[in-house]
Amino acid sequence: MITAGIIAEFNPFHAGHLELIQRVRKDIGDGCLVVVVSTYFSSRGLPSLMDPQTKTRLALEAGADLVIALPAVYAMQSADYFALYAIEALKCAGVNLLCFGSESADGTLLEQSADAIRTLEPDPTTSLARNAQNQGIAPGPNDILAIQYIRWAREFGISFKPYLRNQSLKSATAIRRDYFEGLKQEGDKDFHPAQSWKSYYPYLRLMLMETDPAILRTYFLVDEGIEYRLIRAALEHADYDGFLNACISKTYSRARIQRTCMMILMQIDKKEMKAHRFFFSLILLGMNETGQRLLASLPEYAPVYSRFRDLDEWTKTILQKEMRMxxxxxxxxxxxKPVRLAGHHCCSDKTESDTPEDSEQ
Known part of the structure; x- marks a missing residue:
């Protein structure tokens, strides 16, 4: 049986996501479709406009069978690590075909790019994505992710299939921009309007101004003296846009700054992150009968977590931090709470919802 996997952020879920899920659903027929989705914060270090339960419901309604979580500390990574951690999760679910959108959807070209990036001699002052684009390796911005998907899919023995992105459909970036400019968006009843960096900045600014740089250096992604750049910008700028623009440079992209700042807010320790640098976990967000059958077919030792309280202490801690923020x-x-849809057996009777506080009792 084909078990296909899709890696997603759904920030927010939009027509392009719906189209990809439906195309994969049609191609795999009676196979199982697994979606791994970032939780409350995205790979770019942005608060998500949609909570994980809403993302899960929309994915199941669109045709997914099983939705699993990629916690923020694993999602808020550069393309290579984001792809690695997501594929580690999909591997736990028995996925044998990875499906993804691409500007080119040229499998041969993307494979060549994946090979080329392994031998890339990068400019250490800029990001992997900029290095790849500067040397003509990636045809388009989303193909940066595509070639990393291919790289890690091959590493784990998973086949892959790129789908041509429909450029006529509005992107998540454009939806977020227009929404925060006050323009109504399709599906915005499911958005959390306060979830923007402007809401978080007062907390970040105070933390940067009041925390010893030596302590900041203990947090994940705080490297190469970036803490001094962040502190100086926080002292000089009362508004988030001014702060962000002061921090961005040839070395530090917008996404890198945002990821780093979220890691600081969550106080993610470097040593702890290094000790938990793999993510072979299947954290259930929702499923239908097909997804339930897939879970039942997995080996008994598979790292499947259907209740918050059953998670290991590290995972509970990092999820609690992002949920509280x-x-x-x-x-x-x-x-x-795993999603239950009318007419679907999303979870067994033993799968009960619990809050992080409940899990500690």
């Missing part, structure tokens, strides 16, 4: 801005604490 997200809830602080929203004004209420999120509840970790």
């Amino acid at each position: 997200y809830g602080l801005i929203d004004g209420n604490m999120p509840i970790w």
Whole structure:
């Protein structure tokens, strides 16, 4: 049986995501479609406009069978690590075909690019994505991710299939931009309007101004003296846009700054992150009957987690941190609850919802 996998952010879920899921669903027929999705914060270090439960519901309604979580500390990574961690999760689910959107959808070209990037002699003052684009390795910005998907899929013995992106459909970036400019967007009833960096910046600014640089250096992604750049910008700028623009440079991209700042806010320790640098986990967000059958077919030793309280202490801690941060801005604490859809057996009777606080009792 084909078990296909899609790596997603759904920030927010849009027509392009719907189209990809439907195309994969049609191609695999009775196979199982697994989606691994980032939780409350995205790979670019952005708060998500949609919470994980909403993302899961929309994915299941679109044709996915099983939705699993990629916690923020693993999602907020450069393309190579984001792809690695997501594929580690999909491997745990028994995925044998990775499907993804691409500007070119040229499998041969993308494979050649994946080979080329392994021998790339990068400019250490800039990002991998900029290095690849500067040397003509990646045809388009989303193909940076595509070639990393291919790289790690081959490493884990997973086949892959690129799908041509429909450029006529509005991108997630454009949706977020227009939404925050006050323009109504399709599906925006499911958005969390307070979830933007402007809401988080007062907390970040105070932390940067009041924390010893030596302590900041203990946090993940705080390297090469970036803490002094962040502190100086925080002292000089009361608004987030001014702060961000002051931090961006040839060395530090917008995404790198945002990821680093979120790691600081979450106080993710470098040593702890190094000790948990692999993510072979299957954290359930929702499923239908087909997804349930897939889980039942996995080996007994498969790292499947259907309840928050069953997670290992590290994973519970990092999820609690992101949920509390997200809830602080929203004004209420999120509840970790696998999605149940009418007419679907999404979870067994033994799968009960629980909040992080419940899990500690």
